[in-house]
Amino acid sequence: MSIKADHINYLYGEGTAFEQYALKDVSFEIEDGQFIGLIGHTGSGKSTLIQHLNGLMRASSGKIYYNGEDIDQEGYDRKALRSRVGLVFQYPEHQLFEVDVFSDVCFGPKNQGLSQEEIQQRAKEALMQVGLKEQFWGQSPFELSGGQKRRVAIAGVLAMRPEVLILDEPTAGLDPRGRDEILDEISKLHTEKKMTIVLVSHSMEDIARYADRILVMSHGEKVFDAPPKEVFRHYKELEQIGLAAPQITYVVQRLREQGISLDGDITTVKEATTAILGLLGKAGSRV
Amino acid sequence: MREITLGQYYPVDSVLHRLDPRTKLFGTMVFIVSLFVADSLAAYGVATVFLVLAIRLSKVPFSFMVRGLKAILFLLLISVSFNLFLTPGTEVFRIGFLKVTWEGLRLAGFMALRLIYLVIGSSVMTLTTTPNELTDGLERSLGFLKHVGVPVHEISMMMSIALRFIPILVEETDKIMKAQMARGADFESGNLLQKAKSMVPLLVPLFISAFRRATDLAMAMEARCYHGGAGRTKMKPLRYAGRDYVTYLVYVLYLAGMICL
Structure with missing residues (x-):
């Protein structure tokens, strides 16, 4: 079970004077159960890339395989693919339309042609997974707050029970608490439901905390594909393409320059805290 | 979904593109009026020259001009066949009960030309004027x-x-x-x-x-304190240039010629 992209190119305005690469020779493989962070500056091709993964966009050249099958081949059921590779777009406003939250979440499973009980069962389960309290289920989705809308949007895709969940900037425009809650729920889907997750973001902090592998895009090309710690070691190159390593790596960097020897690769605040406390503990025992 | 283009502005740099939108609006009006006063072959000849000249000056490929004709194809067919078969006069030939007359042929031909020129003429304007220029021009022209x-x-x-x-x-x-x-x-x-x-x-x-x-x-x-039209100034106010006055002169000559013929 995997998604494999094989030398994907995508050209805008093919055959005209305005021809431009949105994706340029992108290859990678996503194994089952991975948590991938997809990161890149605005216009780096991340959104274009994820739309290729569930067949919403077609590559100009190159192939995409889902579980070994070419998704662009004649007769491939792309509609079924979309329920297996769930894609949640950035703006919940682009998909909410029903009179109440519950029926909106039912839209996906209804399109799958399931029985009425199954649809409701799945919708309930999905809403519970995203942590939306039952009191909101009967409300109009347009009356909800930004974070709640986002939850309904995610539930709308989860209700189709996808094997892979791709989320495009699920935390954009949320306050820190809302952001943490949503990310925790996504992380729970990964650890408890063993779902493969692709998280698109430009916040290095979010990605460092959850992803076990990072794909960095710049100008339509894949520039890094490695575990977070390895990618963040290239923070100078990251800065050149308009990104940055998590802030804490800079703090650690400065501390090291000051002669404080912190051990290991530190990319999260938690790791830094442990390391610093460990050092202080040693120093304290010496006094 | 992406193929929707509005106005059909064709971005090249030509004399016609640089003309003041008011001049072009007025010119289109003159051309339309002239088509309705024309009823001789010579007059249509002058109109043809005028139109061909405008098309050449606009530097827009001719294929873009005829695109608009598709929309009126049905109308064109109806009006041509009505004129062709229902005009009384000297008979040329008949198909069943349908009689085709000399007068009918002439009327149908002129009618077809008139409609085609009408569409192409206004296409020349919309192809050389951005929608915003057009509304600007309309606002000023209809200011009265x-x-x-x-x-x-x-x-x-x-x-x-x-x-x-x-x-x-x-x-x-x-x-x-x-x-x-x-x-x-x-x-x-x-x-x-x-x-x-x-x-x-x-x-x-x-x-x-x-x-x-x-x-x-x-x-x-x-x-930003928008409060409607009164006292509002423009960032790019419309101003007539020398070429506009020349164009107006051409219009007068053209219209005079059309009325005389």
Whole structure:
């Protein structure tokens, strides 16, 4: 079970004077159960890339395989693919339309042609997974707050029970608490439901905390594909393409320059805290 | 979805593109009027020369001009056949009970030319003028209507805002379609009723977003003290240049010629 992209190119305005690469020779493989962070500056091709993964966009050249099958081949059921590779777009406003939250979440499973009980069962389960309290289920989705809308949007895709969940900037425009809650729920889907997750973001902090592998895009090309710690070691190159390593790596960097020897690769605040406390503990025992 | 273009502005740099939109609007009007006063072969010849000259000056490929004709093909067929078969006069030949006369042939031919020239003539204007220039030109040309209580500025402001928002809404439609397709929506298959029903998940978010954009824009305009037309100045005020006066002279000569012939 995997998604494999094989030398994907995508050209805008093919055959005209305005021809431009949105994706340029992108290859990678996503194994089952991975948590991938997809990161890149605005216009780096991340959104274009994820739309290729569930067949919403077609590559100009190159192939995409889902579980070994070419998704662009004649007769491939792309509609079924979309329920297996769930894609949640950035703006919940682009998909909410029903009179109440519950029926909106039912839209996906209804399109799958399931029985009425199954649809409701799945919708309930999905809403519970995203942590939306039952009191909101009967409300109009347009009356909800930004974070709640986002939850309904995610539930709308989860209700189709996808094997892979791709989320495009699920935390954009949320306050820190809302952001943490949503990310925790996504992380729970990964650890408890063993779902493969692709998280698109430009916040290095979010990605460092959850992803076990990072794909960095710049100008339509894949520039890094490695575990977070390895990618963040290239923070100078990251800065050149308009990104940055998590802030804490800079703090650690400065501390090291000051002669404080912190051990290991530190990319999260938690790791830094442990390391610093460990050092202080040693120093304290010496006094 | 992306093929929707409005106004059909063709961006090249030509004398016609640089003309003041008012000059072009007036020229189109002159041309239309001239087509209706023309009723001799010579007059149509002059009109043809005028039109060909305009097309050559515009540097727009001819294929773009004839595109507009597709829309009136049906109308053209009807009016030609009515004129052809229903005009009394000396008979040329008959098909069954349908009689074709010399007068009918002449009338049908002129009618076809008139319609075709009408469409091509106005295409020349829309192909060389951006929609915004056009509304600007209309606002200035129809400015006199303000005095009889027509809100000219407001109408033209509405027009330019509407034009401005079309590409945005097209893009938004595309995004909404994709978001719903990711949830298994199907916009293509099914019969008419099913297709209409499948539009609901597309139209509801689209309308909501359009209304939200409208209120946002209204607020942004008010925040910058917009209060309508009175006393409002323009960033790029329309000003006649030498070429415009020359063009007006050409119009006068052309119209005089058409009336004489």
